[in-house]
Amino acid sequence: MSRKESKKMRNIALTLVIVAIAGFTSCEQYIWDPPEYIPPDTTGGFDTIFFNTDIVPLFVENNCTGCHKQGGTPPDLTAANAYDALVPGYVNLNTPVESEIYTKIDDGHMGGMPFDDKKLILDWIFQGARNFTE
Numbered sequence: 001m002s003r004k005e006s007k008k009m010r011n012i013a014l015t016l017v018i019v020a021i022a023g024f025t026s027c028e029q030y031i032w033d034p035p036e037y038i039p040p041d042t043t044g045g046f047d048t049i050f051f052n053t054d055i056v057p058l059f060v061e062n063n064c065t066g067c068h069k070q071g072g073t074p075p076d077l078t079a080a081n082a083y084d085a086l087v088p089g090y091v092n093l094n095t096p097v098e099s100e101i102y103t104k105i106d107d108g109h110m111g112g113m114p115f116d117d118k119k120l121i122l123d124w125i126f127q128g129a130r131n132f133t134e
Contacts, residue, residue, distance in 0.1 A: 035115050039096075040123045049124040050134040056082055058117045063110075075101075083131045096125040 040046050049055065059065050059077040068077040075085035090101040097103075102122050105113045112118075 035119075037097075037119060037122065039126050042127055046127065048132055049120065049127055050132045051083055051124070051130070052079065052133045054120060055124055058113065058121065062105075062113050062117060067110075087129050087131070091125055091129045093125065093129060096122055099125050101125075 056077075056079045059068070059082060060079075064077045067073045068075055070076050070078060070081060075090055076082065077085065086101055090099060092099040099122075102118070102125065105118055105121070113121075
């Protein structure tokens with residue numbers, strides 16, 4: 001084998017070693033644990049969640065009202081109709097995590113919602129899903 005061929009083979013081998021090392025070190029497995037939901041203390045002294053200022057804006061911010069509007073896909077989540085459309089049909093006060101409004105968004109319906117938004121809706125249900133307005 002000539003010196004030129006030897007150098008070429010060495011460069012190829014070195015390149016393969018570098019690629020293999022880079023490949024193996026980039027194959028780390030990342031495990032992500034979603035945040036844990038802790039139900040709110042509903043025995044008193046909790047911050048009241050206001051439906052009109054805390055919950056309804058989530059439907060707009062997460063583009064739920066694009067489809068869930070009057071004449072669209074039920075339930076109507078527009079500000080004027082959301083409460084009557086959701087309660088009691090989509091809310092389960094006995095087992096809040098089984099509420100249809102929560103299970104839909106928790107399953108990632110239409111991209112889902114950020115954890116904090118889902119948590120606020122679930123907290124509202126745990127607090128009795130009342131139509132408190134500010």
